[in-house]
Amino acid sequence: MDRKKFLTSLGFLTVAGSIRKVDAITNKLNESIKRSKIMSKFELAPLPYAFNALEPHIDARTMEIHHDKHHAAYVNNLNKAVEGTALEGKSLEEIFKSISSAPPAVRNNGGGVWNHNLFWQVMGPNKGGKPTGAVADAINGTFESFDKFKELFSNAGATRFGSGWAWLVVSGGKLVISSSPNQDNPLMDISDVKGTPILTLDVWEHAYYLNYQNRRPDYIAAWWNVVNWDEVAKRFASAK
Numbered sequence: 001m002d003r004k005k006f007l008t009s010l011g012f013l014t015v016a017g018s019i020r021k022v023d024a025i026t027n028k029l030n031e032s033i034k035r036s037k038i039m040s041k042f043e044l045a046p047l048p049y050a051f052n053a054l055e056p057h058i059d060a061r062t063m064e065i066h067h068d069k070h071h072a073a074y075v076n077n078l079n080k081a082v083e084g085t086a087l088e089g090k091s092l093e094e095i096f097k098s099i100s101s102a103p104p105a106v107r108n109n110g111g112g113v114w115n116h117n118l119f120w121q122v123m124g125p126n127k128g129g130k131p132t133g134a135v136a137d138a139i140n141g142t143f144e145s146f147d148k149f150k151e152l153f154s155n156a157g158a159t160r161f162g163s164g165w166a167w168l169v170v171s172g173g174k175l176v177i178s179s180s181p182n183q184d185n186p187l188m189d190i191s192d193v194k195g196t197p198i199l200t201l202d203v204w205e206h207a208y209y210l211n212y213q214n215r216r217p218d219y220i221a222a223w224w225n226v227v228n229w230d231e232v233a234k235r236f237a238s239a240k
């Protein structure tokens with residue numbers, strides 16, 4: 001054994017190299033901890049009720065696939081899309097303000113995450129019926145009657161070609177019905193109607209196809225039975 005090999009075997013000559021290695025590993029760890037902290041910003045919010053809670057209007061299997069597969073995929077793909085970009089660490093609301101300059105993956109998956117978060121919240125078991133209070137007054141004042149509003153909103157969902165969403169939006173202090181393609185929403189700078197959404201309806205086929213197949217209007221008619229008007233009222237109050 002020569003002198004160098006001998007000293008190396010005792011650890012003398014490897015100390016400096018080991019410290020460098022440890023430093024490199026520590027830096028990598030810190031970086032990934034930092035990243036995972038930021039990345040944890042976009043998480044799959046749990047469904048606020050059981051998969052079968054909206055039956056018979058929306059079936060359990062549809063809800064399970066919709067939340068655990070579709071919504072989960074938007075969350076995962078959004079995290080991948082913003083990782084290492086200037087958008088990392090920003091809120092979706094912030095990102096939507098200049099979505100026209102963001103990559104399509106951020107627009108599609110960011111919208112997918114945000115829109116479904118709202119959609120789950122504005123539905124619930126043993127809901128439906130009619131709104132009350134200030135939001136009811138605003139609906140009646142803007143659209144003549146609740147029935148007329150239902151007709152216009154249903155029509156916005158039914159006539160949205162392909163995949164998309166119907167919206168009830170507070171825009172410039174007024175209620176407006178609109179619809180958007182794909183995963184776009186009224187918070188995005190590219191939206192025709194801009195404002196704060198207080199009610200939304202997912203009219204993608206994945207939202208209804210298992211139970212309703214091509215009958216989107218039947219799905220929409222049944223959906224009114226699960227609308228959570230208390231939640232809509234709360235959102236109306238804070239949007240005004």
Ligand code: MN3
Pocket residue numbers: 066070116202204206207
């Ligand atoms: Mn959906």
